[in-house]
Structure formats: structure tokens, C-alpha cells
Amino acid sequence: MGLNIQNATKTFQTRGGPVTALDRINLSIRDGELVCLIGPSGCGKSTLLNMLAGLEFPSQGQALSDGQEITGADPSRVLIFQEAALFPWLTVQDNVEFGLTMRGAPQAERAATARRLLEMVHLEQFSQAWVHELSGGMRQRVALARALAVAPAVLLLDEPFAALDALTRDRLHTELQDIWQQTGTTIVFVTHNVREAVVLGDRVIVMSARPGRIVAEHRIDLTRPRQIENVETTRLAQRILADLQLEPSTGQRG
Amino acid sequence: MTPPTAPRAPRLNETTRLWLSRAVFFALFLAVWEALFRLHLWPDYIFPAPSEVLAALGRGFSNGTFWIGILGSMRRLVQGYIIALAIGLSLGVLMAEWRWFKNTFGLLALGLQTLPSISWLPLALLWFGLNERAILFVIVMGAVLSIAQATEDGIRNTAPIYMRAARNLGARGWRLYLLVVLPSALPSIVTGMKLGWSFAWRSLMAGELLYTLPGLGNLLSMGRELNDMSQVIAVMLVIIALGVIGDQLLFGIVERRIRERWGLAPRKSTRGG
Ligand SMILES: Nc1ncnc2c1ncn2[C@@H]1O[C@H](COP(=O)(O)OP(=O)(O)OP(=O)(O)O)[C@@H](O)[C@H]1O
Numbered sequence: 001m002g003l004n005i006q007n008a009t010k011t012f013q014t015r016g017g018p019v020t021a022l023d024r025i026n027l028s029i030r031d032g033e034l035v036c037l038i039g040p041s042g043c044g045k046s047t048l049l050n051m052l053a054g055l056e057f058p059s060q061g062q063a064l065s066d067g068q069e070i071t072g073a074d075p076s077r078v079l080i081f082q083e084a085a086l087f088p089w090l091t092v093q094d095n096v097e098f099g100l101t102m103r104g105a106p107q108a109e110r111a112a113t114a115r116r117l118l119e120m121v122h123l124e125q126f127s128q129a130w131v132h133e134l135s136g137g138m139r140q141r142v143a144l145a146r147a148l149a150v151a152p153a154v155l156l157l158d159e160p161f162a163a164l165d166a167l168t169r170d171r172l173h174t175e176l177q178d179i180w181q182q183t184g185t186t187i188v189f190v191t192h193n194v195r196e197a198v199v200l201g202d203r204v205i206v207m208s209a210r211p212g213r214i215v216a217e218h219r220i221d222l223t224r225p226r227q228i229e230n231v232e233t234t235r236l237a238q239r240i241l242a243d244l245q246l247e248p249s250t251g252q253r254g
Numbered sequence: 255m256t257p258p259t260a261p262r263a264p265r266l267n268e269t270t271r272l273w274l275s276r277a278v279f280f281a282l283f284l285a286v287w288e289a290l291f292r293l294h295l296w297p298d299y300i301f302p303a304p305s306e307v308l309a310a311l312g313r314g315f316s317n318g319t320f321w322i323g324i325l326g327s328m329r330r331l332v333q334g335y336i337i338a339l340a341i342g343l344s345l346g347v348l349m350a351e352w353r354w355f356k357n358t359f360g361l362l363a364l365g366l367q368t369l370p371s372i373s374w375l376p377l378a379l380l381w382f383g384l385n386e387r388a389i390l391f392v393i394v395m396g397a398v399l400s401i402a403q404a405t406e407d408g409i410r411n412t413a414p415i416y417m418r419a420a421r422n423l424g425a426r427g428w429r430l431y432l433l434v435v436l437p438s439a440l441p442s443i444v445t446g447m448k449l450g451w452s453f454a455w456r457s458l459m460a461g462e463l464l465y466t467l468p469g470l471g472n473l474l475s476m477g478r479e480l481n482d483m484s485q486v487i488a489v490m491l492v493i494i495a496l497g498v499i500g501d502q503l504l505f506g507i508v509e510r511r512i513r514e515r516w517g518l519a520p521r522k523s524t525r526g527g
């Protein structure tokens with residue numbers, strides 16, 4: 001599913017007056033592309049993802065999926081929220097099954113899907129755990145499994161791996177790329193981590209601080225699978241950091 | 255600060271000490287009571303000995319009058335509470351979802367909530383006569399508004415993030431309501447249910463005092479009429495015990511469990527020692 005943002009501006013009305021989160025954004029993402037979005041905190045990355053998910057609408061301009069204006073949420077475009085947003089009244093397994101339950105899928109199919117995905121995120125022993133018993137990183141992995149369960153055409157990820165240790169994160173990078181290559185899902189991946197963006201993305205879009213604008217775009221032509229500690233990766237990461245005009249320490253949060 | 259490293263004398267653990275001090279307090283309390291009784295400052299029928307109260311308790315339970323009273327009161331309480339729950343939940347959902355209803359009926363509810371529910375008794379007596387239904391009405395009026403209020407609050411404050419996540423995964427209509435909105439409101443609803451239960455309990459006791467069918471309140475008035483202070487105190491102890499069981503054990507535990515699971519209570523941490 002291809003995505004298009006056309007001249008979109010998003011203004012929030014707040015008590016302190018209007019806040020322009022996004023300013024005339026133009027962005028087009030091909031079907032099956034993996035695009036990383038990077039930019040300083042508060043530049044409107046989450047707002048942009050919400051717009052693509054159909055949970056937020058542009059004040060001006062348009063957001064389109066396959067040429068159709070996005071008018072609301074739809075399980076074909078699933079967003080993984082920055083704060084996981086699992087349902088605490090459901091077990092881990094029931095959380096993963098939630099989207100399938102809404103679709104009316106039979107119990108056996110739901111259970112099989114949940115088992116497969118929980119194994120993928122290495123949480124199969126936690127299928128009957130409650131959300132409050134999980135760590136932040138574990139919650140993010142469950143949220144990933146919950147999103148993948150509905151086999152969306154578009155996967156929108158909002159800093160999903162920020163709370164993870166390097167080892168788990170590398171493993172999930174590999175898993176995500178495998179899924180992406182197998183399913184042809186269109187992926188938009190928001191991150192603060194330049195290296196992560198370089199390892200995952202076909203393209204890296206750099207945004208400026210508020211109001212959020214697109215200031216640069218990098219095509220990443222490295223062959224996959226890519227290594228996070230590699231000369232090429234590092235060189236590209238340095239170039240993108242220069243665009244961000246940030247100190248490496250602020251650019252590499254997470 | 256670093257914890258002291260010198261070996262400390264072995265100490266009783268916290269729980270044991272807590273219960274020990276409680277035991278000491280109640281032993282002292284009984285001793286003072288008994289001592290006051292032995293001084294015979296007041297006639298025995300006004301100020302009975304602890305042992306007499308204990309005997310009255312034993313008598314009440316062995317001859318069955320207390321059991322009959324408890325059963326009578328509990329049946330009334332549960333009946334009234336179930337009715338209050340059904341009405342309260344419905345009103346809460348209506349107030350949360352229908353702005354006009356909230357703006358109109360909500361105002362009325364706000365006013366009525368300040369009315370102690372026993373004030374409904376004269377009206378109920380005129381409407382229903384001196385019978386079970388009058389007292390049931392008072393119980394319902396005592397519990398219904400706090401349940402409605404808490405339900406409305408809970409639904410209105412459904413975390414937007416849950417709504418977004420659910421809609422994003424394809425939840426719509428009644429499924430969204432049943433599987434996301436209501437569960438998300440549950441901690442607030444349970445708090446309202448607990449409040450409603452204790453209001454219902456208080457209304458019931460007040461109502462039963464003026465009442466002649468089997469019940470704890472009735473046992474209290476009977477004790478008074480017979481000038482039997484030990485029975486009065488014994489019945490009061492039973493009422494306290496039931497109140498504690500309902501409030502603290504039943505609802506308290508459910509409420510804590512839910513708040514913990516919903517991530518609203520701090521996680522249990524083990525204290526270092
Ligand atoms: N619902 C809202 N109401 C008012 N202002 C909002 C709202 N959502 C976002 N904003 C504002 O829009 C701007 C962009 O927010 P957004 O969450 O998209 O940033 P972000 O790039 O995701 O930041 P971070 O990297 O810290 O997550 C911020 O200045 C924020 O204050």
C-alpha cells in the first residue's frame with residue numbers, strides 16, 4: 001500500500017495558542033518501502049504517524065493511502081504507539097489476539113497466530129502474563145506482535161525499540177526486516193537513533209525541529225542484511241547526523 | 255547513605271510486631287473496660303462487663319436469633335444492592351454517552367447525592383407502606399447515585415490511548431464499548447460499587463432500626479426495649495464484623511487487585527531488611 005502526504009500542515013489549538021506541529025509536509029512512500037523518519041523531539045514525528053494511521057487529520061493538505069484520502073483508522077494500517085498502549089485487562093496472549101478477535105477469526109487461528117508471533121519476539125513463556133508484570137521493552141515487543149497479528153499492509157512504528165538493550169534490538173531489527181521482506185509490508189519507522197535508521201531504512205527522512213519540516217532525505221543503498229557496527233553504516237550515520245545539526249549524543253537517544 | 259554494616263541484634267519481623275502491638279492494645283482495652291465495670295460506677299444494665307457481651311454473642315448465635323437477623327439483613331442488602339447496581343450502571347452509561355441526559359439528570363443526581371438516604375424513608379413509607387419494599391427503596395437510593403457517578407467518570411476518562419489502539423486494530427461499535435471502554439472504566443466502577451455497598455449497608459441499618467421484620471437493626475431496637483445492653487453491644491459487634499468483611503475483604507481486595515492489574519497502583523516492592 002503506497003502512502004502520500006500532500007502539502008500537509010497540522011496545527012494544534014492549545015491553551016498557549018496554536019502550535020504548528022507539521023508545516024507543509026510532502027512525502028510519498030512506495031508500496032513495500034521501508035522508510036525511517038528521524039528528527040528532534042517534538043518535531044511532529046508521532047503526529048505524522050498518527051495522520052497516516054487515520055487517528056489524526058491534517059489541518060491543511062491531505063494524507064492518502066493508495067490514492068484514497070485517509071478518513072479514519074483501519075486495521076490495514078496499524079500504528080505501534082510510542083507508549084505500547086497494551087490493554088491491561090487482557091493477558092499478553094489476548095492482547096496479541098485482539099485485532100483478530102475484532103475481525104471474528106476462529107479461536108484456533110488466533111491462538112496459532114499469537115503463539116507464532118510471541119515466539120518471534122521471544123515472549124512465548126509470558127503468554128499468560130498480565131501487562132503490569134512486563135518491563136517496558138517487553139511491552140513494546142508484545143505491541144509489535146499485536147500489530148503484526150492482523151497482517152497489516154502498512155506498519156507504522158513509533159520508536160518501538162527505544163527501551164530495549166542492544167542485543168534484543170539487533171535481533172528485532174533482523175526479525176522486522178525478515179517480516180518486511182516476506183510480506184512486502186510498507187513500513188514507516190520513527191526513531192531517534194541514526195544508526196538504527198541507516199540499518200533499517202531504504203530511505204531516511206530527516207525532519208527539523210518545530211514546526212516539523214522535511215529538511216533532507218537519504219537513500220540507503222547498502223546491501224541487506226546490514227550491520228549496525230560497520231564502516232559504511234557509520235559513515236552514512238555521520239552524514240545524517242550532520243543534517244540533524246545535533247550533537248551525536250542527542251541524536252542517539254535509546 | 256550506606257546501610258549500617260555492623261551485625262544487628264535479631265529483630266522480630268515487621269508483621270509480627272504489628273500484630274503483637276495490636277494484640278496488646280486490644281488486651282488493654284478489654285482490661286480497662288473490665289476494670290471500669292468492676293468499679294460499678296454505672297448500673298450493670300447500662301455498662302455490662304466484656305464477659306457479658308461475649309455471653310450475649312454466644313447466646314445470640316446459639317439460639318439462632320443472630321443468624322436469622324444476619325440472613326434477613328443480608329438478603330435485603332443483596333436484593334437492594336443488585337437493583338441499585340443495575341440502575342446505577344445504566345444511568346452511568348447514559349450520563350457518559352448522552353450529553354443532554356448528563357446536563358439535566360446529572361444535575362438532579364448531584365443534588366440528590368447530598369441527601370442522606372434515610373431521608374427517603376418517610377416518602378417510601380407513604381408510597382409503599384410499612385413493608386420490605388420501603389426499606390429496599392431506601393437501600394437502592396443510598397447506593398444508586400454513587401455507582402452511577404463512578405461509572406460515568408470511568409467511561410468519560412477512558413484513556414484516549416486505549417481507544418486509539420483499539421480503533422486502530424479494527425474495534426468498532428458495541429465491541430469497542432464492551433471490550434475496551436467498560437474494562438478501561440472498571441477501576442472507577444469498582445470504587446463506585448464499593449462506595450455504593452457501604453452506603454447501602456448504612457441505609458439498611460438505619461432503616462431496620464425503625465422496622466419490625468427480622469434483621470440486625472431490629473435486634474438492636476429489641477435490645478434497647480429489653481434494657482439489654484450486652485445484646486445491643488453484641489449486635490453492634492456483629493454489624494462491625496459484617497461491615498469489615500464487606501468493605502475491606504470483599505471490595506477492598508477486588509479493588510486493589512484491579513488497580514494493580516490496570517497499572518494504577520504502585521507495584522508491590524519487597525522491603526529490604
Ligand atoms: N494532541 C495534542 N495537542 C496539542 N499539541 C500537541 C498534541 N500532540 C502533539 N502536540 C504538539 O505537537 C508537537 C509535535 O508532537 P509529536 O508528538 O508529534 O512529536 P515527536 O516528534 O513525536 O516527539 P518525540 O520524539 O518526543 O516523541 C509537539 O510540540 C507537541 O507539543
Ligand SMILES: [Mg+2]
Nearest residue numbers: 045046082158
Ligand atoms: Mg513521538
